Amino acid sequence: MDKYTDLIHQTFDFPTDEFKVENNELHFNGIPLMDIIHKYGTPLKLTYLPKISSQIQKAKLLFKESMEKLDYRGSYTYCYCTKSSHFSFVLDEALKNDIHIETSSGYDMQIVRALYKRGKISKDTYIVCNGFKRERYKHWLSELVNEGFRNCMPILDNLDEIEYYKEHITEKCKVGMRLASDEEPKFEFYTSRLGIRYNDVIELYQTKIKDDPKFELKMLHYFINTGIKDTSYYWSELSRFVHKYCELKKVCPELDTIDIGGGFPIKTSIQADYNYRYMVEEILRTIKRICKEEGVEEPNIFTEFGIFTVGESGANIYSILDHKLQNDKELWYMIDGSFITNLPDAWALNQRWPLLSVNHWNKEYRKIQLGGITCDSQDYYNSEMHSFQVFLPKIPKDQPLYIGFFHTGAYQESLSGYGGIKHCLIPAPQHVIIDRDENGELVDWQFAPEQTSEAMLKILGYEA
Numbered sequence: 296m297d298k299y300t301d302l303i304h305q306t307f308d309f310p311t312d313e314f315k316v317e318n319n320e321l322h323f324n325g326i327p328l329m330d331i332i333h334k335y336g337t338p339l340k341l342t343y344l345p346k347i348s349s350q351i352q353k354a355k356l357l358f359k360e361s362m363e364k365l366d367y368r369g370s371y372t373y374c375y376c377t378k379s380s381h382f383s384f385v386l387d388e389a390l391k392n393d394i395h396i397e398t399s400s401g402y403d404m405q406i407v408r409a410l411y412k413r414g415k416i417s418k419d420t421y422i423v424c425n426g427f428k429r430e431r432y433k434h435w436l437s438e439l440v441n442e443g444f445r446n447c448m449p450i451l452d453n454l455d456e457i458e459y460y461k462e463h464i465t466e467k468c469k470v471g472m473r474l475a476s477d478e479e480p481k482f483e484f485y486t487s488r489l490g491i492r493y494n495d496v497i498e499l500y501q502t503k504i505k506d507d508p509k510f511e512l513k514m515l516h517y518f519i520n521t522g523i524k525d526t527s528y529y530w531s532e533l534s535r536f537v538h539k540y541c542e543l544k545k546v547c548p549e550l551d552t553i554d555i556g557g558g559f560p561i562k563t564s565i566q567a568d569y570n571y572r573y574m575v576e577e578i579l580r581t582i583k584r585i586c587k588e589e590g591v592e593e594p595n596i597f598t599e600f601g602i603f604t605v606g607e608s609g610a611n612i613y614s615i616l617d618h619k620l621q622n623d624k625e626l627w628y629m630i631d632g633s634f635i636t637n638l639p640d641a642w643a644l645n646q647r648w649p650l651l652s653v654n655h656w657n658k659e660y661r662k663i664q665l666g667g668i669t670c671d672s673q674d675y676y677n678s679e680m681h682s683f684q685v686f687l688p689k690i691p692k693d694q695p696l697y698i699g700f701f702h703t704g705a706y707q708e709s710l711s712g713y714g715g716i717k718h719c720l721i722p723a724p725q726h727v728i729i730d731r732d733e734n735g736e737l738v739d740w741q742f743a744p745e746q747t748s749e750a751m752l753k754i755l756g757y758e759a
Contacts, residue, residue: 299660299688319656338632338724339612346608369595376601395421397599401432422447437463471514522558541589552595559603564680602705609704633667636717647680653697658688669719722746
């Protein structure tokens with residue numbers, strides 16, 4: 296029977312830039328994963344910091360080269376969408392690359408303060424403040440503007456939000472508007488709950504912003520939930536948005552920027568690849584063409600890439616605890632963790648990630664189902680992006696099998712409630728950070744240990 300290594304080489308163009316195998320053991324971005332497993336054990340969450348910077352530089356270079364090629368006259372600004380991962384080590388790494396940030400919560404304002412105190416950002420850094428805002432968010436945002444954060448920019452999400460800033464902001468303030476985009480046809484509703492209706496944009500500007508010398512409308516913002524895709528839906532929504540920008544620009548001369556949100560995709564399979572250059576060039580061509588037709592100067596462009604920035608830096612490593620044949624053909628491998636608690640998007644959105652065995656590449660493979668250790672029937676993983684099945688090596692006697700889910704760096708800790716109570720009291724796994732020193736050598740350290748029973752009991756009120 297074919298070995299696991301034969302299956303992978305037959306299925307994919309393998310090895311890749313980030314995956315290779317030495318002595319039947321997997322390396323991820325040059326990291327010998329078995330060394331990390333021997334040092335820290337499993338279950339294990341990894342973050343490889345250099346990938347964050349390389350993703351940012353990749354996108355910035357694509358926009359720079361494409362703008363030069365197409366003679367696009369606006370500028371490009373890269374923002375990191377903090378809700379993808381709020382961890383300090385992520386922000387510290389991202390901010391090494393001359394970027395700005397986009398926020399969605401009042402507590403983000405306190406992260407902004409912490410970053411400023413540590414010298415990671417300045418008062419000139421753009422803080423694009425998105426989302427439906429409660430009192431606390433608007434209050435802390437207003438405080439930052441009044442303290443001289445000149446590019447802290449509230450993005451208006453409804454018609455009345457500007458009234459709060461008129462009352463509480465004392466300094467000159469740039470503002471933006473988010474437009475409510477139509478959702479993809481398969482959605483259960485037609486229009487995003489976030490943002491301002493297209494038909495209300497001009498009136499909002501003319502009645503509440505235009506004659507107030509304190510405020511300057513600089514940005515028009517939109518976001519497509521399904522991300523940037525080469526579909527008629529995406530190009531239609533982008534065109535509609537740019538036409539509205541041109542209409543507003545003709546009555547609002549200070550308007551000079553559009554924010555096209557996030558949505559750069561990441562690899563959800565070993566071999567998945569995207570023509571990012573084509574995407575960028577088509578976005579620029581669409582904006583440039585419509586602006587020319589409308590007789591409007593090309594706008595500056597902001598993006599808010601979150602998953603693209605941090606997603607491919609992450610990995611979750613598990614050991615197989617046992618295997619169970621539940622009927623004639625369904626063989627279950629039980630992991631020492633849970634999909635519901637560790638990778639909630641696998642459960643809630645049927646999200647798939649690159650999945651590979653870490654060791655035993657020279658063993659025969661078999662079709663299996665992966666089960667988590669909660670008591671929930673939905674705690675399983677039984678298909679990959681490129682197929683409706685999962686194949687892994689046979690488990691040798693008296694030798695552990697380790698597996699890895701890769702590109703899991705965005706959202707999973709936030710969605711699962713990092714450090715909190717998990718389903719069936721499954722503890723949060725330890726989190727290890729991996730970087731390279733000035734000589735390019737790998738360095739690693741434990742960011743957080745596995746959650747303890749004492750920590751859970753305190754949260755639940757059993758201990759003071």
